[in-house]
Amino acid sequence: QQQVKQSPQSLIVQKGGISIINCAYENTAFDYFPWYQQFPGKGPALLIAIRPDVSEKKEGRFTISFNKSAKQFSLHIMDSQPGDSATYFCAASKTGGGNKLTFGTGTQLKVEL
Amino acid sequence: EPEVTQTPSHQVTQMGQEVILRCVPISNHLYFYWYRQILGQKVEFLVSFYNNEISEKSEIFDDQFSVERPDGSNFTLKIRSTKLEDSAMYFCASSALTEQYFGPGTRLTVT
Numbered sequence: 001q002q003q004v005k006q007s008p009q010s011l012i013v014q015k016g017g018i019s020i021i022n023c024a025y026e027n028t029a030f031d032y033f034p035w036y037q038q039f040p041g042k043g044p045a046l047l048i049a050i051r052p053d054v055s056e057k058k059e060g061r062f063t064i065s066f067n068k069s070a071k072q073f074s075l076h077i078m079d080s081q082p083g084d085s086a087t088y089f090c091a092a093s094k095t096g097g098g099n100k101l102t103f104g105t106g107t108q109l110k111v112e113l
Numbered sequence: 114e115p116e117v118t119q120t121p122s123h124q125v126t127q128m129g130q131e132v133i134l135r136c137v138p139i140s141n142h143l144y145f146y147w148y149r150q151i152l153g154q155k156v157e158f159l160v161s162f163y164n165n166e167i168s169e170k171s172e173i174f175d176d177q178f179s180v181e182r183p184d185g186s187n188f189t190l191k192i193r194s195t196k197l198e199d200s201a202m203y204f205c206a207s208s209a210l211t212e213q214y215f216g217p218g219t220r221l222t223v224t
Contacts, residue, residue: 043215098144100171103157106155
């Protein structure tokens, strides 16, 4: 019940296109859903996060859509750029300090010119 | 911008040896974490730490692992007797509350 499932495993998008990555969770106690971006050899960097009281959150070209009833959330990257090429991880946890993040398996995004 | 730092960036050790991985969390953060990532796999939680005590630990965090905050700035992960399967990237993270910020990681190679 602790799993977070992420798809697709890899994604190739043309420059200027929309990248969409999906995640599903099982534990209904989760109430914090961040996305992390990781470049090779680097640590995960917090990109954007959402809580279940809203269905969508947008920051620049990055948007999280959240469907509480389906227990799913997704990351949309608008106007994808080659610099967005990285591995993206969704995660879930309970709100509050000290709570562990449960990560998805990651999506390797490549944005081609 | 404040960031989590980790040393060393790469540690090579022989099986059975003890290693200490060091982290300096963001200065006003109160919660500290260790995660690991085996090459090509997802990030896995090891342990969380608050007020000089372990808050939560995973089944990976067995008796060969320990954590310590030896002073006001450092947070360490010790592996007492390393195994080949301990080879991974180890990430330290810290949070003021919910949002966790990760360091660049230490690549541990056990030979």
